[in-house]
Amino acid sequence: MENTALRLTHNGKGFWLAGLGDQLALLPRERYGRSRWQGVDDLPSTLGAVDDDAPIILMAHEPDIFPQIKSAEKPVAITLSGHTHGGQVRLFGHSPVVPSRFGNRYAYGHVVERRPDGSDAHLLVSGGLGCSIAPVRFGVPPEIVLLELGSP
Numbered sequence: 001m002e003n004t005a006l007r008l009t010h011n012g013k014g015f016w017l018a019g020l021g022d023q024l025a026l027l028p029r030e031r032y033g034r035s036r037w038q039g040v041d042d043l044p045s046t047l048g049a050v051d052d053d054a055p056i057i058l059m060a061h062e063p064d065i066f067p068q069i070k071s072a073e074k075p076v077a078i079t080l081s082g083h084t085h086g087g088q089v090r091l092f093g094h095s096p097v098v099p100s101r102f103g104n105r106y107a108y109g110h111v112v113e114r115r116p117d118g119s120d121a122h123l124l125v126s127g128g129l130g131c132s133i134a135p136v137r138f139g140v141p142p143e144i145v146l147l148e149l150g151s152p
Contacts, residue, residue, distance in 0.1 A: 001059065003042040005049040014054040015077075015149075018046050023062045041065060047074045057149070063106035063125050070113055070121035078122040080147070084108065086127035086140035095140075099132065108140065 001019025008017055021040035043065065050056055055077035058069060063081035070076075086108035087095020098107040105111070111123040129142045 002040070003046045005046055005056070007050075007052075007054065014052070016050050016054055016056040017059070018050070018056055018076075019059040020046055020061070020065065023060075023065055043068055043072065047072055047076075050074055062100070063111075063123060064100050064102060066106055066111070066113070066121070066123045069123075070115050075115065075117075075119065076121065078124060078147075078149075081106070081123060081125045082128045084125060085130070085132055085137070086125070088131060088134065088137050088140055090139035 001017070002021040003019070005016050005018035008015055020043060023039040023041045041060070046058075047056070056074065058076045058079045060066075060069070060079055060081050062083040063079070066079055066081075069079050084095075084098050084100055084107045087098045087104070089095055089097070090108065094104050095107050098104055100106055106123060106125055108125050108127055111125065112120050113123075115121050124145065124147065126145045127140045127143045129144065131137060
């Protein structure tokens with residue numbers, strides 16, 4: 001899903017599944033004369049497609065968008081991300097190098113931060129399966145996350 005939202009129903013309860021385009025997309029050479037990195041994410045239009053108060057599950061490859069998500073007009077129930085691979089090397093709960101402008105803040109795991117209205121915003125960053133750049137993982141085993149959602 002890229003910058004779209006789809007309303008789904010499970011056990012008679014509705015929710016939205018939304019997905020953002022990459023914040024760091026390598027756009028093709030043919031389109032711009034040379035390949036370049038540019039964000040293709042559009043959070044306002046993605047959340048703008050949500051037209052009721054059902055919970056929103058947002059998938060965003062890179063977790064760096066989370067500060068914007070937690071400040072958005074429409075509250076997102078949970079944001080699911082990856083990209084960082086947990087830093088690939090993790091010692092004592094921290095990674096020396098993380099592909100994020102926020103460093104270890106959104107590198108791995110369940111992150112809870114306050115929204116401007118005082119409620120909690122949730123981010124889940126998976127360590128994923130593979131590697132990026134360096135072919136090494138230490139302290140961050142490969143994982144597939146199974147997230148079971150239920151009503152309060």
